[in-house]
Structure formats: C-alpha cells, structure tokens
Amino acid sequence: MKKQILDLRVLSNAKLNHNHNVLELGCDTPLPAMVPGQFAEVRVDGSPSTYLRRPFSIHRVDKGANTMHLLVKSVGDGTRNIASLTKGSLLNVMFPLGNGFTLTQNEEVLLVGGGCGVAPLYFLADQLFRKGNKVSVLIGGRSAGDILLAEAYRSFGNVYISTEDGTLGEKGMVTAHSVLKQSAFPFRMIYCCGPDGMMKAVAHIAEAKGVECEVSLENTMACGIGACLCCVVETHKGNQCVCTEGPVFNSKKLKGWTAETEIGCSLDK
C-alpha cells in the first residue's frame, strides 16, 4: 500500500456532539486502498500554534463513492481548526499509514470503543460484517452525550452501551459491562480502541477468557512514517513505533499489558 499525500476536499462536516465531528472527504482521483485500523496524518493549516500534522484513524471508507471519513475530536487549536472546516475546503492528508486489524472470518467478535476510540471501529465493523463475522459492538463513555455513533453500528450487529453516570445503557465502566462477564464467552476475538487504561483492562479480560485481543494505540507522534521514533511503545521485542509497527497491536506483544498489569480504567485518563 503506497503512502500518498493528497489534497482532499471536504464533502460534508457532521457534528456528532459538542466536541466531535465527522468529516467526509473526497478526491477526483481514486483514493488508495485502505484497511481498518490504518490512520492518516493531517496537515493543519491556519492554526499558528500547531506545527506538526495530526493523526486520525480512518473512520469509514466508501469505495463506491470514493470517499473516506475522519472522526475528529476537538482537543486543541489544531483539531478545532480541522473540525471547523466547511464543505468545499481542502485538507492535506498523508495516508494510509500503519498496519491494520487482523480480519477474522465467520467468527463471533466483539469491538470495544471508549470515547473517540470508536473512530477506527466503524470501518472495522463494516469489513468484519462483510467477512461473515457475527459482530457485536460495546461502546462506553462518561455520559449519554459521549456515546458516539451507537445507531450507526446497529446495521452490523448488536450494540451494547455503558456510561459511567448511567444516563445510557448499563451504569459503570465499559469494562464492567455484562457482555464481558458472560460465563460462556461467545467471542473469539476482541478489538479495542480507547484510553490506554481501558484497553489494558479489556486486554486483561481477553486474556482471562483465552481470546485474542487487538488494541489500537494513539501515542503522540511526529512523522507518522517511522522516521522520528517518537511514538514508541514498549513491546516484548523492545521499543517499536506505533506509526509503523502499529497502531494495532496484539495486546500480548505489549510489555505490561498482560496479567501482571494492575487494572485501572477510567475514561478520564
């Protein structure tokens, strides 16, 4: 998959809640092939305090329409700048970057997303569904307003929700949801994206249940192509770049992510 830098046109900008937007991007030339889990590095123009590109998971791809979507959480000036782009604006995007999730076939799988961690899971759910998997999606957030895109996932399978304040779905941490506590655990694979603490806790559950777990990391990065070595994560094979060896890792490869890890999970982290 050759990496490209393209000026993509904003076709639409949908506001999901007070700090999340989905940008639909298109191009006159065919977009490169992408797989779920990969990401894009977006240049931020017009934000003087933003120097580096910003990484975003590829949220959704519509091959027929030649479009891709990015889910943008407004955190600082750079991301606010991207989130405020209007239809017709151009966005300089370097993609597709990184590896992807392992796509199972004809299995029962669970996708767990916390906060804006649902971003890569839409594309993933879509592809897993097409491969004959029975897909379930578990989404967690602090409050009902933080639960993103729950309806959109229903076309792929069951959707479970938990909120820390109980305003939607089960009350409590996403990792305490009853779907993860079934004694006859139906899932053969768990895919997870969210805060590190949440992902570690999910990885621990997966380990206890004896199923594989892939997590998508979002370490701070500069180049996105393995040149600067800034975004490393400690693996059992030493420090590896999240941007090239990841962003998706089997949790067993990550140092400190298995049984001996103390479980802590809060979406505040």
Added chain:
Amino acid sequence: MANLEVNIHKLKLKNPVLTASGTFGYGEEFDDFIDVSSLGGIIVKATTSKHREGNAYPRMAETAMGMLNAVGLQNKGVDYFVEHIYPKLLKYNNCVIANVSDSTVEGYVEVAEKLNKLDHIHAIELNISCPNVKEGGMAFGTSCPSAIAVTRAVREVYDKTLIVKLSPNVTSISEIALAVEGAGADAISLINTLLGMAIDAEKRRPVLSTVTGGLSGPAIKPVALRMVWQVSKVVKIPLIGIGGITTAADAIEFMLAGASAIQVGTANFIDPHATVKIMAGIEDYLNRHGISDVKELTGGLML
C-alpha cells in the same frame, strides 16, 4: 541551467540538499514520496557501537514552530547496521552518510572503523551533540578537550570524509569549531538541537520522560543561522547548515551565511516532499538571479 553540484571535502554532492540524521530514518521511509537518490545525499539515523533502546515514551513535545525530542539514539548497533541496513542503502546512487555516536571514545572509534570498510558509506558525521543521552553525545561536544579527543581518535581510524556535528549548547561555538578543525575534521555540520523543556501545567509534570529534550524546527533557525555565520568567520573547512530549514529561501540564507550545503530535518515530518521542493526552489533562485553556480552562494552575504 545552473550548476547545483557542491563539494564537501572529497564528497561530490549533486546538489546541496542533505537530510538531517534522525529525521529521515534510513531513507526507505521516504521512498513512497520522493526519489531519495535525487537528493545531494542522505544522512541516516545515528549508529552506536551497541544496541540502544532509547528513552522511555513520551519522547516528543510539540512547541511553537517546532518540537522537542528525547529519542535518545535508539538504534540496533553498528553490527546490525552493517549486516541488515547497509545492504538496503546500496540502491541509492547519491552520497550516503552515516551519523556516528556513542558514550565513549572507544565506542565512536569502533563504529567509525567498521563503517570505514563500507564502500557505499561515503562519509561519517560525528555526533558529539546529542542532548538526549546520559553519557557521551553532547558531553563530547560541549568542551574543547573532549571534542578534540573524540575527533582525533576517530580521525586516526577513518580515511574518508569526516564531518563533525556541533552542539549549539555551548558558550562559544567558534571555539569548538576551531578545536575540531584542528583535530582533523574535514567539515562541520551545525547545529544539532537546542536543549529545551516542556511542562504540562494541568498535570504539573514535564511532558518528556527525560524532562529536557532537543528543540528543532523553524523556531531554532535564527540561532542556527547566527552560529553558521560565526563559525564561517573562523574555520577554513566547509560547513553544512542545519536548523529549521523548511523552504528554499531558508536553505539559501544558510548558504549566504557560509554553508556549502544544508540539511533538512524536522520539515521532513510535516512534508516528506520538503527536500525536493527545496532543491527545485534553489534552482529557481539561481535562475532568477542569473547565478550559474550554486557554490557562489556560499558566504555571499553582503554586509
């Protein structure tokens, strides 16, 4: 068509644009974007005598028009480089320069000796200026006696072009430049990163795992330009300018200040095409000003 060739000691570069070590991997990371062989040369990631894991994450903090890094010379060591990375560099038909660092003089010598045997490593850049390692690195480049000691020791075992990369974290960069020239350096590249720091006020904690790190990017360009100019006044060997170069105008400014060639660093992270755009921009500048040879720019500042 203006002549873009420049010479750095015995090195013949097809143009003055090089890549700064640590910002360009081993070249292959950029193969999807540019024809790496079209550059004047590439300076690959630092190599040390032994495998180094580098520093803990977080290693990077974005700053105003730049960034701090604290990578800490992560690399698999010189033997791995010779066996696994060097063969992949053979496909590039331009100058390939290895950046050499270590924590002891013996370590620098070991790496230089091993690289001296590689035909397609045309020069080494002695990194006596990395601010992110506890021992060695910048410690060698911040005092004249240690800069002389390591340069002299490497000079004895290295036959090809020896470039010494200077740290800006010194009181007088001219003194260090003179010292390494006297110790046998064939060229000087400057500057490495400026020691800096970032704090997360909300958490009351440093952003970097190492607390301090090296500042790079356009933020440091004026400092780098001043240092190139100062050093050009005192040494006779060629200089390679580094520090926030993002555009052809930046590159030309460094040459006017006294550099014979330049390195593009942090700009590669934002725009992997930065180097080729700078090459094209330099050519355009020469044509617009009716200059037939890029070498005429070096030291061409009018006071």
